[in-house]
Amino acid sequence: MRLSKLGAGLLATTILGASAASAQDVTLTIESWRNDDLVLWQDVIIPAFEAQHPGINVEFTPSAPAEYNAVLNSKLDAGSAGDLITCRPFDASLALYENGHLADLSDLDAMGNFSPVAQSAWQTDDGSATFCVPMASVIHGFIYNAEAFRELGLEEPETVDDFFAVLDAIAEDGGYIPMAMGTADQWEAATMGYNNIGPNYWQGEEGRLGLIAGEQSLTDEQWVAPFRQLARWGDYLGRGFQAQTYPDSQNLFTLGRAAIYPAGSWEITGFNAQADFEMGAFPPPVPNDGDECYISDHTDIAIGLNAASPNAEAARSFLEWVGSEEFATIYANALPGFFSLSDFSVEMEDPLAQEFVSWREECQSTIRSTYQILSRGTPNLENETWNASAQVIRGAEAPEDAATRLQEGLASWYAPQQ
Amino acid sequence: MKPPRIRWHILVFLAPALLVYTTIMIFPLFNTLRLALFDEVDQARVFVGLDNFRTLFGDPRWSASFWNALGNNFWFFVIHMLVQNPIGILLAAILSHPRLRFAALYRTAIFVPTILSFVIVGFAWKLILSPIWGIAPEMMDSVGLGDFFQPWLGLEGTALTTLALISVWQFVGIPLMLIYAALLSIPEEILEAGECDGITGAAAFWKIKLPLILPSIGIISILTFVGNFNAFDLIYAAQGALAGPDFSTDILGTFMYRTFFGFQLQLGDPHMGSAIASAMFAIILIGVCIYLFGIQTRLRRYQF
Structure with missing residues (x-):
């Protein structure tokens, strides 16, 4: 897999120097159903993160949307799932949390950037634990x-x-x-x-x-x-x-x-x-x-931590970054129509996306x-x-x-x- | 008296096939039957006996879905028996005519859809019949039948029959090939003897050839039955797992898939899914038994 990311690897080396590929590198793998966004993750989001976090490599490995839930469940049961799990809203992810597949992320600093409504799709029914960092709504x-x-x-x-x-x-x-x-x-x-x-x-x-x-x-x-x-x-x-x-x-x-x-x-x-x-x-x-x-x-997409991940620490720093203003801006502009759920006011360039998001001001x-x-x-x-x-x-x-x-x-x- | 020698070579030659068949067919089959007797309570698997079957046949919602799927499955099968097999026999009879030119070409052309993937067939026909981009509306327009065009795959009354006919189109090559082979194996002498008695043309087909190919027709019927009651792919490719409109194309395969693996917000339930799979197995088993003991033993076979 790492060889297939030669392009991204070359880019990283030009920025970070030759020491980037040293033996202590941690590779984080993201499970997702958004195979439409593969290029965006590889070319924009991941390089932005890796530039700030030398020593952490991130790989985005999506599967087909209709098969995602089934594929993910089998991978989790077999212990071969990635470190980071893209979360469907509500019960599909709640079941993963209850089965011990997703870690509790309530203590993540970045959670403070999200309103209770934004978190509600990835919380236990009593709201005591949040297990995914909200990414976007539609x-x-x-x-x-x-x-x-x-x-x-x-x-x-x-x-x-x-x-x-x-x-x-x-x-x-x-x-x-x-x-x-x-x-x-x-x-x-x-x-x-x-x-x-x-x-x-x-x-x-x-x-x-x-x-x-x-x-x-x-x-x-x-x-x-x-x-x-x-x-x-x-x-x-x-x-x-x-x-x-x-x-x-x-x-x-x-x-x-x-x-x-x-x-x-x-x-x-x-x-x-x-x-x-x-x-x-x-x-x-x-x-x-x-x-x-x-x-x-509608709260549509979030990202959580595989409880069995051996790289939990690196994964947590990635999740902190997902909750940051920088990520919100990159994501909302790269994917107009997926609106940040964070409390930051994100500037968007696409006029149609601006129109949609403006309704948040006028309507409930x-x-x-x-x-x-x-x-x-x-x-x-x-x-x-x-x-x-x-x-x-x-x-x-x-x-x-x-x-x-x-x-x-x-x-x-x-x-x-x- | 010498004790009978153990013929090891038989065991050795049987072993690979037996092993493979046991691990990938027999074991999963029995495991599915076993799974149907369990349920998940508080994330633990508990034995519940026949409770899943009680739910499947006793709960009004489950049983309505089940009988709907079974009814649709029967209709799917009936269409195949009434359309696919007679057409297959007819085509075989025409193709085996000694004076037909390009017989090999027709044979290949008719058989080719059989080797296509369900996904391709489903997608191609969806496009052909599409009211927006399809060629069917324009073709019908050009012969003055435009007003008769309907979005057949989207209408409750016609969707299942349309899909069954698509499946017939795809698989008509199978009965064609089997019957064709049976027809070719009929010795010339018998037909010539019939000619001497004045039996020619169509009469020769009905009185000599048809009785001789009856065993093949029996085999085709049972293959059709098993294939149809295990069907899933075409419906899933063309209509999705919800088998719309309003479950009018839902057959046992799609019903089992939805239940076992879940769909959209519906989480999968392997135990109820296994119960449905077991019911499918029972239906096919009964059907095959009826054929084996009720029909095949009564078929008269001829040796040449």
Whole structure:
């Protein structure tokens, strides 16, 4: 492995002199699912760290996103996992911590740079131990083709009525597919649909925590209303959206054939590279004019320490650095759309990323409703929500029926909802 | 009387295959069956007897998923039996016609999809049938059938049948080859004797060739059955582990995969997964037994 990093090695030697490759060197290996970011880690992030920490080499060894959890679990069980583990939010990482695979990082100095909400995705339920250093969140909203909007004389919609007026206007013109989304892969319907527009109805954290506490039910109006809106989306998606996959939707939008794309901010990098038109973004429209707005600002990625790592000390110094302002700035600018969770105010250059992050000032942040605690049992609420959202958009299930089904499934195993 | 000599060479020649087969097939099979009798409680594995099966068949949610997957699996199998095997036999009959030109070319062309990976087949057909970039909508448009195009893979009513037909396209080469070989092995004398009795053309096929290839058809049926009830790859490649839309393409393989390895926020449950795998094993075992004892023993074989 070390030979394959010849390029990085050469770079390091030019900076640090020939002594860098001495025998006391520690090599840290990072497990990750972000294989898209391989070049970024190798060319930007790791050299920046290694320049300040002679004697520590870092290797980024990602696996495919869909296989990451399974691969990581087998590696941890076999004792062959890397020193640093990229953490999925909530239960997947919590299970690793409870099984003794992740070390408690509560005593890390850098933890002071993160708010309790930012840490919540990588804490025990009682908040007593934090086991991963938060790296980034993703924000949901809608990205649109600004040139198409200008051509049709449209403005960013503020309310749900405006939103459908805009969609109607695009549909009437006929030059663009109003909105690019399909239901073949199902997850977009829940992630970019239900959990994108929903917080405006269930009022963000209030509704989410109410659901966890058992004070609210998925059949309450504020949880059914997002399904009612989704049921109207079907008319504005392209022909054959039932078989349209996630990459299909991305391509439809970046080729300029669709005007609006229900998005997560992680799309920004790809869209900047693919689309040759000007893009804008607007937050999920509020139900009534003047309502407070809520956005899904989802804690998505963090990094923790393999409890069995022989290089714990070096790994801790890497984690301290991940919690620093320098890392936050490098990461947020190298990957526009992945926003730092730290308390530092990070300057970003990408206009679209700036637009997304500006909503944090105007709106209240929340995370996806199904991620914390509620997807611990069988049936799994998150997976059921994919199915229900896709069904509602296809018109195969009424919003009320979908909500009832989800509630029954949740109540079947979650005591506070019984 | 001399005691019978131990024939060591038999043992020596059997040993490698037996060893390999035991370690990679028989041991995992029994270990899976064993795993189905356990559950994890407070991070410790405890013996629970048949509890997992009680959950699988007794809990309304689990059993609904199971019967849905089993029903879909039967439909998948029925399509193969009704479409793949008759077409395979028909093609074999045509190909074995002595005056057909380019027979080797057709044979190869039809067999090639069989050696393609499921991922390639799933992806290629997804693209062909894509309502956005696919060539299917335009091809249908060009012959005036454009209005009949539907996003078949995305509709609950048609997705499973579409996938079954894709699988038929991929595997029609297998029955073709087996039947073709059986047809070629029929001696000319028998057909000539039939001709003398006035049995020619189609009648020769129905009255002479078909009875002679029945054992091959039996083998193909059982291979199809086992293959279909173990199927997983194509559905996973084309529709993902959630087997959408609304589980209408969920078969036992994808159901087992989702349960065993987990999916998205659903953590894997090896014990319930093993219970489903055991149920699959039982279904296939019963099917094969019915064939072996109910059908194969009654098939009449002819020696030439």
